[in-house]
Amino acid sequence: MSASNRQVVVIGGGAIGAACAYYLCRAGCTVTLLERDRFGKGCSHGNCGFISPSHVLPLAEPGLVGKVLKSLFHRKSPFRVQPRFDLNLWAWLLQFARRCNRTHLLAGGRAIQPLLASSRRLYDELMAAELTDCEWHTQGVLFVFRSVVEMEAYAESDRLLRDEFGVASYRLSSAEVEAREPALKPGMVGAFHYPGDAHLRPDKLMAAWRRALEARGVTIREHCPLTGFVGPGDTARAAATPAGEFPGDAFVLATGAWTPLLREAIGRSVPIQPGKGYSITMPRPRLCPSLPLIFPEHKVAITPMDSGYRIGSTMEFAGYDATLNSQRLAFLRESAALYLREPLAEPVLEEWFGWRPMTYDSLPIIDRSPRWANVWITAGHNMLGISMSPATGKLVSELITGQPPHLDPRPYALSRF
Numbered sequence: 001m002s003a004s005n006r007q008v009v010v011i012g013g014g015a016i017g018a019a020c021a022y023y024l025c026r027a028g029c030t031v032t033l034l035e036r037d038r039f040g041k042g043c044s045h046g047n048c049g050f051i052s053p054s055h056v057l058p059l060a061e062p063g064l065v066g067k068v069l070k071s072l073f074h075r076k077s078p079f080r081v082q083p084r085f086d087l088n089l090w091a092w093l094l095q096f097a098r099r100c101n102r103t104h105l106l107a108g109g110r111a112i113q114p115l116l117a118s119s120r121r122l123y124d125e126l127m128a129a130e131l132t133d134c135e136w137h138t139q140g141v142l143f144v145f146r147s148v149v150e151m152e153a154y155a156e157s158d159r160l161l162r163d164e165f166g167v168a169s170y171r172l173s174s175a176e177v178e179a180r181e182p183a184l185k186p187g188m189v190g191a192f193h194y195p196g197d198a199h200l201r202p203d204k205l206m207a208a209w210r211r212a213l214e215a216r217g218v219t220i221r222e223h224c225p226l227t228g229f230v231g232p233g234d235t236a237r238a239a240a241t242p243a244g245e246f247p248g249d250a251f252v253l254a255t256g257a258w259t260p261l262l263r264e265a266i267g268r269s270v271p272i273q274p275g276k277g278y279s280i281t282m283p284r285p286r287l288c289p290s291l292p293l294i295f296p297e298h299k300v301a302i303t304p305m306d307s308g309y310r311i312g313s314t315m316e317f318a319g320y321d322a323t324l325n326s327q328r329l330a331f332l333r334e335s336a337a338l339y340l341r342e343p344l345a346e347p348v349l350e351e352w353f354g355w356r357p358m359t360y361d362s363l364p365i366i367d368r369s370p371r372w373a374n375v376w377i378t379a380g381h382n383m384l385g386i387s388m389s390p391a392t393g394k395l396v397s398e399l400i401t402g403q404p405p406h407l408d409p410r411p412y413a414l415s416r417f
Ligand SMILES: Cc1cc2nc3c(=O)[nH]c(=O)nc-3n(C[C@H](O)[C@H](O)[C@H](O)COP(=O)(O)OP(=O)(O)OC[C@H]3O[C@@H](n4cnc5c(N)ncnc54)[C@H](O)[C@@H]3O)c2cc1C
Pocket: 011, 012, 013, 014, 015, 016, 017, 034, 035, 036, 037, 038, 039, 040, 041, 042, 043, 044, 045, 046, 047, 048, 049, 050, 051, 052, 224, 225, 226, 227, 254, 255, 256, 257, 258, 259, 262, 275, 276, 277, 278, 279, 312, 313, 314, 353, 354, 355, 356, 357, 379, 380, 381, 382, 383, 384, 385, 386, 387, 388
């Protein structure tokens, strides 16, 4: 069957599902997108909106286990594991800890980089032609430090990024960072500027995806959760939902942090944990940063947007707990106040959390389901799903329509787990 008369059902209306639907349409498929809740309201809604080809290194880095263990006992810490009996979580954490070494760091980085680099290029094309009004900016991102010790420790990672991965960066002195970003308090010890990074407003990105998809004829069905697939044999004929069956020749599961809940449909478990992060969105302060900022000492990010300003971060392993933790939100405010002259503005427009789809090796899964020959899984984009989505969508479309893949899909195979 040629791509032009192929029917594809994409399940999940986040950045990954949207990009898959888009590239499948461009390849000539007829696409229906099913979303259990509302399109674009999952983790892709209130994140920091960084498009970060510089974020090549996996989360599991040498020395991290000690730091995380110490921070677990510290109320004001970006990491938190809610103590509870959950075998899947403890197995995940153990596997994560086993990867905190240089060998895995480099191997992980080599598998992450192609998705990031290709996506960054594709974003330029998409922003020029297809996605409008996303508050897209390309001046890079600044990593800012208050402590000499922390900055020198980070300089090792920066060196690795340059030497092993060719990531461009500039080191700024205390005086240079003060001149470059007057919104920062005086006394910062320095910064690293990554000029190849970009940023956008994520809710506007999702609105732009929706306009682009509907203009190309994609049917978006909201409040339509997938419950399973209907056979015969190992070929899925339709996606089953409470609103009825949606027939297709191929199916794409882009269900983010919810993917492990679809174990029956997939045919095996997938080691994805929801990694809860928070953000607070406000109007722009009078003295608003001109560049997006990351404060690595506190793992907090600042996104200056044309129409607002956002503080975001924290990593909480608390299962599918859907409460807004006021201590986590206070941590964001207090961290921003250490660095910025005007860290907050009134009124608060949104306090938000999202579940990042976290795998223990920081790599997504882009592979066929072991149960169904025509069901593809694309989930587990960790902390970089916005940054990786265009290349993921293009790769999924190439795999489904039999085009030569523009990236080697093998590092993202489900069989690695
Ligand atoms: C605080 C924070 C800051 C972040 N900052 C950045 C950043 O700066 N840059 C970056 O690249 N990434 C960032 N991320 C990570 C990024 O947000 C995620 O990696 C990305 O949104 C994941 O996209 P997704 O499409 O896989 O998941 P989602 O956006 O969560 O979409 C999955 C969708 O699937 C739907 N779904 C689930 N189950 C079903 C079902 N059974 N049937 C139908 N639909 C279903 C869900 O309702 C949801 O809409 C951040 C995350 C957080 C929390």
